[in-house]
Amino acid sequence: MAATTTVNKVQEVREVTRLERIGAHSHVRGLGLNDDLEPRQVSQGMVGQAPARRAAGVILEMIKEGKIAGRGVLIAGQPGTGKTAIAMGMSQAMSRDAPFQAMAGSEIFSLEMSKTEALTQAFRKSIGVRIKEETEMIEGEVVEVSVERPATGTGAKIGKLTLKTTDMETIFDLGQKMIEQITKEKIQAGDIITIDKATGKISKLGRSFTRARDYDATDAQTRFVQCPEGELQKRKEVVHTVTLHEIDVINSRTQGFLALFSGDTGEIKSEVREQINSKVSEWREEGKAEIIPGVLFIDEVHMLDIECFSFLNRLLESDMAPVVVMATNRGITKIRGTNYSSPHGIPIDLLDRLLIIATKPYSEKETKQILQIRCEEEDVEMEEQALAVLTRIGMETSLRYAIQLITAASLVCRKRKGVEVSVEDIKKVYSLFIDESRSTTFLHEYQEEFMFSELAAAGDATSMET
Amino acid sequence: MSKQQSKWVEMLKAARKTALVQDGKRKIHFTLADGTELCEEYDVKTNDLLVRKWRRKSTLGASKPWEVEIGEPDVTAHMAALTLGSQHLMESNTNPICVRLDTRRAFQWRIRNLPYPLKTYEITVDSDEKNIVVRTTNKKYFKKINIPDMERRELKLDSEDMNIAHANNTLIIQYQKPKCILDDQVLLLAEFKKLKTGKDGDMECNQS
Numbered sequence: 138m139a140a141t142t143t144v145n146k147v148q149e150v151r152e153v154t155r156l157e158r159i160g161a162h163s164h165v166r167g168l169g170l171n172d173d174l175e176p177r178q179v180s181q182g183m184v185g186q187a188p189a190r191r192a193a194g195v196i197l198e199m200i201k202e203g204k205i206a207g208r209g210v211l212i213a214g215q216p217g218t219g220k221t222a223i224a225m226g227m228s229q230a231m232s233r234d235a236p237f238q239a240m241a242g243s244e245i246f247s248l249e250m251s252k253t254e255a256l257t258q259a260f261r262k263s264i265g266v267r268i269k270e271e272t273e274m275i276e277g278e279v280v281e282v283s284v285e286r287p288a289t290g291t292g293a294k295i296g297k298l299t300l301k302t303t304d305m306e307t308i309f310d311l312g313q314k315m316i317e318q319i320t321k322e323k324i325q326a327g328d329i330i331t332i333d334k335a336t337g338k339i340s341k342l343g344r345s346f347t348r349a350r351d352y353d354a355t356d357a358q359t360r361f362v363q364c365p366e367g368e369l370q371k372r373k374e375v376v377h378t379v380t381l382h383e384i385d386v387i388n389s390r391t392q393g394f395l396a397l398f399s400g401d402t403g404e405i406k407s408e409v410r411e412q413i414n415s416k417v418s419e420w421r422e423e424g425k426a427e428i429i430p431g432v433l434f435i436d437e438v439h440m441l442d443i444e445c446f447s448f449l450n451r452l453l454e455s456d457m458a459p460v461v462v463m464a465t466n467r468g469i470t471k472i473r474g475t476n477y478s479s480p481h482g483i484p485i486d487l488l489d490r491l492l493i494i495a496t497k498p499y500s501e502k503e504t505k506q507i508l509q510i511r512c513e514e515e516d517v518e519m520e521e522q523a524l525a526v527l528t529r530i531g532m533e534t535s536l537r538y539a540i541q542l543i544t545a546a547s548l549v550c551r552k553r554k555g556v557e558v559s560v561e562d563i564k565k566v567y568s569l570f571i572d573e574s575r576s577t578t579f580l581h582e583y584q585e586e587f588m589f590s591e592l593a594a595a596g597d598a599t600s601m602e603t
Numbered sequence: 604m605s606k607q608q609s610k611w612v613e614m615l616k617a618a619r620k621t622a623l624v625q626d627g628k629r630k631i632h633f634t635l636a637d638g639t640e641l642c643e644e645y646d647v648k649t650n651d652l653l654v655r656k657w658r659r660k661s662t663l664g665a666s667k668p669w670e671v672e673i674g675e676p677d678v679t680a681h682m683a684a685l686t687l688g689s690q691h692l693m694e695s696n697t698n699p700i701c702v703r704l705d706t707r708r709a710f711q712w713r714i715r716n717l718p719y720p721l722k723t724y725e726i727t728v729d730s731d732e733k734n735i736v737v738r739t740t741n742k743k744y745f746k747k748i749n750i751p752d753m754e755r756r757e758l759k760l761d762s763e764d765m766n767i768a769h770a771n772n773t774l775i776i777q778y779q780k781p782k783c784i785l786d787d788q789v790l791l792l793a794e795f796k797k798l799k800t801g802k803d804g805d806m807e808c809n810q811s
Contacts, residue, residue, distance in 0.1 A: 270662045298692065304738065304745035308695040315692045337691040368745055379663065388664040416664075 161221075161540075164514040168226040170194040182510055183226055185503035186219050192494045193223050197230055200432065200460050209453060209461040211438070211488070213481055214496030217536045220464040223496070224434045227462065234378045236431035236459075238263040242440030253448050254404045260452055261381040261410075263459040265429035266417055273334040274373045277302050278345045278364045279326050284316055300330075302365045315339070327351060329362045334370070378429060381457070384413050414457065430459045438463035439482035442474035446484050453490060463491070504531045504539070511540050517547040519558040526563050534572040542566050611755045612787050615794075622798040628653060631795060640666075644674070650792055652705055672751060673703045699744050706777075708785070710750055714774040717744060721769040726776060732759040735776065748776070752784055 169180030174194040176187040183190060189212070196210055212220045228237035238259055245255035277300035284296045296311030296319070311319070318339050324330060327348035332339050343360035389405045420426035435441070441449075452458060463483075470482045479485060499507065505528040512519050519527070523546075531539030543558075545566040550558045571579065580587070608616075618633040624647060633641040637660070644654040654674035659667055669677065681693060699716045714737070725738040735748040753760060764779040 268662060297695070301742075302745070304742055306743050307698050309692045310695045312691050312693075332692065368747060384663050413664075 162225045164510050165222050165225045165229060167230045168194050168197065168223070174198065179506050179510075181226070181229075182514075183219075183222065184506045184510065185499050186223065186496055189214075189219075189223060189494050189496045190226070192492075193227055194230075196460070196492070197227055200235070200430070201232065209449075209463065209487075209491040211481065211483070211491040211493045212462065212464040212496060213493055214466065215498055216466045218496040218498055220466070220496055221436060223494075224436070224462055224464060227432065228434070231432065234265060234267065235429050236263050236265045236378075236380050237434070238431065238459075239434040239436065242435055242437040245441070245445065250404060252442075252445055256445060256448055256452065257410075258382055258405070259433055259435075260459060261385060263431040263433040264381045264457055265378045265431055266381060266384065266420075266426050267376060267378045267429055268420065268426040269374050269376050271372050272375050274371050275300065275332040275334060275369050276342075276365045276371055277307075277330070277369045279324060279328045279330060280306065281326055282319060282324060284311075284320070300369055302367060302369055304367055305369060307369050312337075329364065333375075380431075381413065381417070384417070385410060388413060417457075428457065430457075432460045432462055434462045434464070436464050437466075439465045439467045439470065440473065443472055443484065444474065446472070446487050450487055450490070499536060501528060501532055504528050504536060507536065508539060508543065511543055515543055515547070517543055517558060518556060519543075519546075520560065523558050523560045523563050526560050530563070530567065530572075534574060538572045542570070545570060608790070609756055609783070609787055611752075612790055615791060620798060622795065622800040624800050629795065629800065631798070642669075645792075645795070649707075651707055652788075673705055675702055675704075676700075701746055701748070707788075709780055710752070710778045712748060712776045714744075714746070714776075716772060717769075717774045718772050719743070721767075724767065724769070724774060726765065726767055728760045728762040728765070732761075735760065735765065735778065737774075737776070750778065752780075756781075756783060756787075758783075 164182040167181035167183070168190050169177050169183035170190065171177060174191060176183075176190040176194070178184070178187075193210075193212075212223055214220055224239070228239070231237060240259055245252050245259075247255060250258075280299040280301050282296070282298050284294055286294055293313055294316050296316045298309045298311055298315075298319070300307055300309065315337060318337070322339055322341055324339065324341065327345050329342045329345055330339055331342060343362035345364050346361050347364065349361055385405045389409045417426060417428070421428060449461070453461065465481045465483070467482045469478055469480050471477065472479050472482050472484055477484075480488060483491075505524065508524060508527055508531060512524075527539050527542060527546075530542065542563065546558045546562040549562045549565050550556075553562075555562070614635065615633060618635045618641070621632045623630045623632075627647050629645045629647055631643045631645075633643070635641065639660065640658040642654065642656045642658075643652065645652055652673060655672045656674070657670045657672060659670070661667055671677065681696075697716060699714050701712055701714045703710065703712050705711055719739060719741060723739050723741060725740065727736050727738075728734070729736050729747065733749060733754065735750075737744065737746045737748065739745070750760070758781060760778070764781075766777050768775045768777075
């Protein structure tokens with residue numbers, strides 16, 4: 138027994154010190170607007186870009202009211218001006234039920250699926266249906282939990298859980314996942330819990346009234362609940378949100394033994410989709426279901442080709458379309474798949490349907506604030522002077538390069554056993570890693586010494602263009 | 604009586620049926636209008652109903668696992684999970700199990716793994732007269748048993764028709780089938796006997 142407790146302790150410690158990975162936009166927690174949709178200068182990880190954020194906030198408000206379904210928004214701006222950050226902010230600020238589906242424009246070019254199918258699936262993944270479903274729940278008071286390791290020391294743990302209501306008692310055998318959940322949720326005798334039979338999710342409702350005197354002091358948040366009556370297993374109606382795509386997949390699975398021969402990834406027949414559309418609108422009329430249009434975010438939208446754009450035109454017109462938010466960093470350029478040029482590489486007819494939000498390059502002050510936020514996010518302490526130098530670098534090269542230097546500089550700092558990143562550390566990484574413009578000048582100087590340089594020099598201009 | 608058939612008989616008559624005789628059992632598979640599947644097995648000699656199980660669709664259209672109404676539940680999945688170790692939780696096999704095994708004249712339930720003496724049990728008909736309620740004075744077991752057959756006919760339960768027995772760790776509850784249900788049985792049986800049944804086993808394969 139003592140051995141098992143020490144093992145448990147070691148695991149716990151490991152969990153606490155687990156390194157968290159940090160994404161490029163993990164500091165964004167919302168759009169940073171106040172109740173009147175006025176942007177605050179620095180809030181929820183967002184800095185500057187006030188007009189763009191305000192515009193995004195207005196659109197978000199329209200989404201919440203369900204007014205804007207089936208329309209598009211384009212966020213356009215130079216590289217590194219926070220287009221993706223705004224989209225992430227929108228997703229964070231949306232209600233938890235509304236689906237937010239993010240994809241990159243190049244994602245749809247897959248060999249396994251046609252472009253239109255991929256687009257349709259993305260559209261349907263961003264429309265939620267809130268519906269009531271009956272599930273079997275187990276609800277009772279924990280009488281006893283016991284988790285034992287097998288005598289051999291290796292192999293799966295064995296768990297037993299005894300639950301009771303006022304009228305009956307049942308013993309359950311626990312599987313591996315359930316044991317993990319029970320240890321994580323710290324379930325103990327006297328707790329009242331519910332278990333969703335289909336998913337196996339445990340939730341704690343509180344402690345039993347009969348156990349109210351077990352401890353002299355209890356947490357202020359401890360709730361005392363009456364022990365349930367009757368049978369342990371109950372049928373309950375649970376409201377949950379699924380996306381249209383999930384319903385498609387459920388209904389398109391080949392039945393019976395034929396399922397063995399057909400892969401799961403294939404395309405979904407349009408008849409199935411039509412059937413589901415009519416079923417869903419039937420549910421909606423009967424009041425059984427509610428449709429929650431979500432947001433589909435397509436990053437790098439200029440990577441889509443002309444076929445996709447015309448298909449998007451059609452999709453946006455359907456009565457169950459989500460809000461489509463696109464982002465691009467291109468100016469007037471060729472539409473992919475044609476020889477025509479168009480603003481943002483998007484055909485005029487589609488652009489006409491979009492609301493366009495522009496992002497502007499950051500000012501020096503804003504750059505500094507963003508770098509500061511990133512330092513906090515990555516747990517890096519930096520001297521005031523070093524931050525000024527880094528801001529300078531960020532203004533002259535790019536914000537992304539400056540952000541990358543934060544981590545590198547903090548590593549250099551740790552190597553010399555420093556606590557705060559100093560100007561020296563920044564200088565060192567600046568010399569170690571060159572930025573894009575320095576790399577270009579370097580290439581211009583030493584072009585001849587690289588491989589295939591004479592070929593490129595000899596080759597004509599047309600090959601360069603492709 | 605025969606003119607005005609019950610909804611249940613009408614529903615089964617209208618369903619798409621496939622029948623098969625195998626191991627001395629007549630197995631019939633029904634597909635109902637809403638996509639629900641129903642499986643029944645009758646003893647060929649005694650014409651007793653041995654198994655009735657349902658497969659219903661969930662709201663979203665996924666098919667759920669088979670639900671056994673009459674007969675021994677399929678324990679292969681349960682046993683596999685017990686021996687191989689499962690991810691989820693399941694009822695331990697020391698718990699009481701309630702199985703419905705009908706006779707021709709009565710509905711019958713056998714609740715196994717109940718070691719307590721007969722006087723422990725309080726078996727009553729629920730106040731809304733739809734369920735039989737099994738209670739134990741030691742608060743170890745509780746179950747509401749509903750009889751789908753009676754519900755389909757919209758009949759109320761009467762505690763007069765019920766009797767219980769206890770032996771070999773098993774509690775046996777019987778409820779006398781009312782006349783109209785017995786009539787339905789005869790009617791359906793005649794219908795099923797008319798069905799074309801496929802033969803199991805090696806198919807005759809006539810050359811030319």
